[in-house]
Amino acid sequence: MSTFEELGLQENLLKSVGELGFTQPTPIQEKAIPVLLSGTKDLIGLAQTGTGKTAAFGLPLLQLIESKEKYPQALIICPTRELCMQIVNEIELFKKHMPGIHVVAVYGGSSISMQIRDIRRGVHIIVATPGRLIDLIERKAINLEQIKYVVLDEADEMLNMGFQEDIEFILQNTPQRDSTWLFSATMPPEIRKVSKKYMQTPVEITVGKMNTANKNVDHQYFVTSASHRYEALKRLIDFNPGMYAIVFTRTKADAQEIAEKLTREGYDIDALHGDLTQAQRNKVMDEFREKTLQLLIATDVAARGIDVQGITHVINFELPDDVEVYTHRSGRTGRAGKTGVCMSIVHTRETGRIRQIERMVQVPFHKLEIPSGKDVCRKQFFYFMDKLLQTDISHGDYETYLPMLQEKFADVSKDEVLKRVAALEFDRFLKYYENSEDLNTRERRDDRSRTAPEGRGERLGDKRRDTRGREFSGGGNSTRLFINLGTKDGFYKASFLQFILDMSDLSKDVLGRIDMKEMNSWIEIDKQVANKMIESIDGKKYKGRRLRMNEADSVRR
Structure with a gap:
């Protein structure tokens, strides 16, 4: 060199x-x-x-x-x-x-x-x-x-x-x-x-192969049910005390909701999404850079261009649809020669998607168990004790107070002092996790055989899966929408999905298959929220051009 x-x-x-x-x-x-x-x-x-x-x-x-x-x-x-x-x-x-x-x-x-x-x-x-x-x-x-x-x-x-x-x-x-x-x-x-x-x-x-992930990053995934994603996220955060991380969500509504819930529970976290003013965005980013915030929860669009040093973890609350997006997300950690961790929370029907990303980014993914409540308490306990032992006591006049401390604790054994210190620090954790459930969902052997063929949907009971492997309650309860945006407008599937969800403030769960062409796109969506999406997008402007969205039945492809 x-x-x-x-x-x-x-x-x-x-x-x-x-x-x-x-x-x-x-x-x-x-x-x-x-x-x-x-x-x-x-x-x-x-x-x-x-x-x-x-x-x-x-x-x-x-x-x-x-x-x-x-x-x-x-x-x-x-x-x-x-x-x-x-x-x-x-x-x-x-x-x-x-x-x-x-x-x-x-x-x-x-x-x-x-x-x-x-x-x-x-x-x-x-x-x-x-x-x-x-x-x-x-x-x-x-x-x-x-x-x-x-x-x-x-x-x-x-x-x-x-x-x-x-x-x-x-x-x-x-x-x-x-x-x-x-x-x-x-x-x-x-x-x-x-x-x-x-x-x-x-x-x-x-330099390196295109769309390959950073080799300095350990790529991990954790399998749980969709209803346990939030609890799994909390447990991963608690099991990694001292983490300095970005948590990625698909929609701004998810980012705000998760940030508010974690804030109420005492975590140093804030959200970064498209609804923030520039002043609010500046404040959040300044606090994150100064490490006043331990965690930043962000959408892909809002996080573009963020370059913050020392990020230890990236957490995918949900997998992105596009491999390029995964590469960009995971690239926020493991920079400048340092190592990092990228964690993804997935449900059983997304494990095939993990294999696909693994092949495309050319790095191994490691399936790990979501820690038990006892594991979390044990990890937090030892982290606190290490901090206690490493605390610098050379700059304070502690000798002055030592006789008073010795007198105060004269009848208390060393073991009891340690227990009381632990109780002060860990009472909340112990109570929260003492009866915690196992969040791990076991992968079924037939998961891959049930994956829909490329370009087609597949019925699984009363549910169907789109071409990206997501569950979607389609059938007679769904409709198709037309929009005059396509790949010519600079979109790929992940950025297009993010755009329409941010515009409509809907959850990705209401969407099924998305069919993108050069000039137009067709979106499969739950009938109950189709009008909300149309009202949110139809008539708005994108790069000076009026957007048109309506039900696709009357539109010839």
């Missing part, structure tokens, strides 16, 4: 890298930095999140910038405010010994007048989210005519979020760029189209 010195970085950057404790470049850094330092080559870098992509493009950018020229020379576009701030913070660290270079973050939810003021003071690198950048372009508050380098970071995320037209508009407004650098975890067809249209024979670098 090369060293940073061998990659061609100049001395002031090497000094910053050394002070940050970086000893050797990651694979994406080793392959990308020498190419990017030429300054005139387009590049596509494919690597999972957490592999050091910011340094891979940030260090070459800083070396290529002409600090004496006081105009924007580089533009970094990313999907979310959180990632925008993360990139700026890292570049500020890299340029510690290059004080003449100025970086500005441009994103929504913050004062646009202050951002305009910062740009007019003189800036070399702009890090921006697409929406706010276009706002500044249309106000003529920013001039991108002299931009030499454009970086598209988390390009697949931006396209999944519907930013394709915005990205193309921005690229059209940077006509003098010498090179475009595109970094992504996956390579969907939309990214390939953008690269062909706006890049000249790009150098393509792939």
Whole structure:
């Protein structure tokens, strides 16, 4: 493996890298930095999140910038405010010994007048989210005519979020760029189209296999009944004291409900979903980064672009439908060379789905038992005792109080003191778990033989399963809805499912098969809530276009 010195970085950057404790470049850094330092080559870098992509493009950018020229020379576009701030913070660290270079973050939810003021003071690198950048372009508050380098970071995320037209508009407004650098975890067809249209024979670098999961993550799953998911979640949290985790749900209603229930029961947790204002979102993320919150419960859409260091666990309250989504979720932990754990709570009919994901992400999944109540109490007990033994008592004047303590406990044995300490700390746990039930549901041998063939539903008693293996009480109680959204709008099945559930605030359990075409989609849904979904979506706008949703009987496919 090369060293940073061998990659061609100049001395002031090497000094910053050394002070940050970086000893050797990651694979994406080793392959990308020498190419990017030429300054005139387009590049596509494919690597999972957490592999050091910011340094891979940030260090070459800083070396290529002409600090004496006081105009924007580089533009970094990313999907979310959180990632925008993360990139700026890292570049500020890299340029510690290059004080003449100025970086500005441009994103929504913050004062646009202050951002305009910062740009007019003189800036070399702009890090921006697409929406706010276009706002500044249309106000003529920013001039991108002299931009030499454009970086598209988390390009697949931006396209999944519907930013394709915005990205193309921005690229059209940077006509003098010498090179475009595109970094992504996956390579969907939309990214390939953008690269062909706006890049000249790009150098393509792939680190690891696409859609494979991080090998530093232990992938675990726990089988229980659907009605016991919440109790299983609580038990997994309690069995892992000290965890710092993101819990993923499919809908914002689930995220809010679970967060409220856990908060009432004393957990340090909050929810992140699409109903939050930017101020509320900022508050939640700040508290999570500062570890005031132990747990963050989030939907996939709301969590996009979150880059928080030190996350020990990711918990899938329910499996996502799309393998790419699973890869993105699990990639939030096990970063920067550290290990992590990704847990999935599934019911028996989803074990076939686990096998499918396992094959596609090319890592083994481990089936574990949901801990018993006694196991949880034992784990919490020893965790507390370890904390007690490791408590630093060197900074307090405890000697002053020692005679009083000795007098107070003169007639109490050591064993009794320990029991009382344990009772103070664990009374709640012991009472809650003393008669707790076994949450494990045994997998039946015939589960896989009952899995529906690809592309068809299957009757199981009075229930049917859709093409993704979910239970759905269809038959005569279901209807099909038409909507004028399809794959051409930048959706894949998981993001489309998330979109319609967030819009309607319905549970995924009311949905059956989803049939997506290029221009339109058909949704199987429980008749009782079909009108609610239509009322929530029909007539609304998506990217300036009026949405049309109605019962599919009158629509020719």
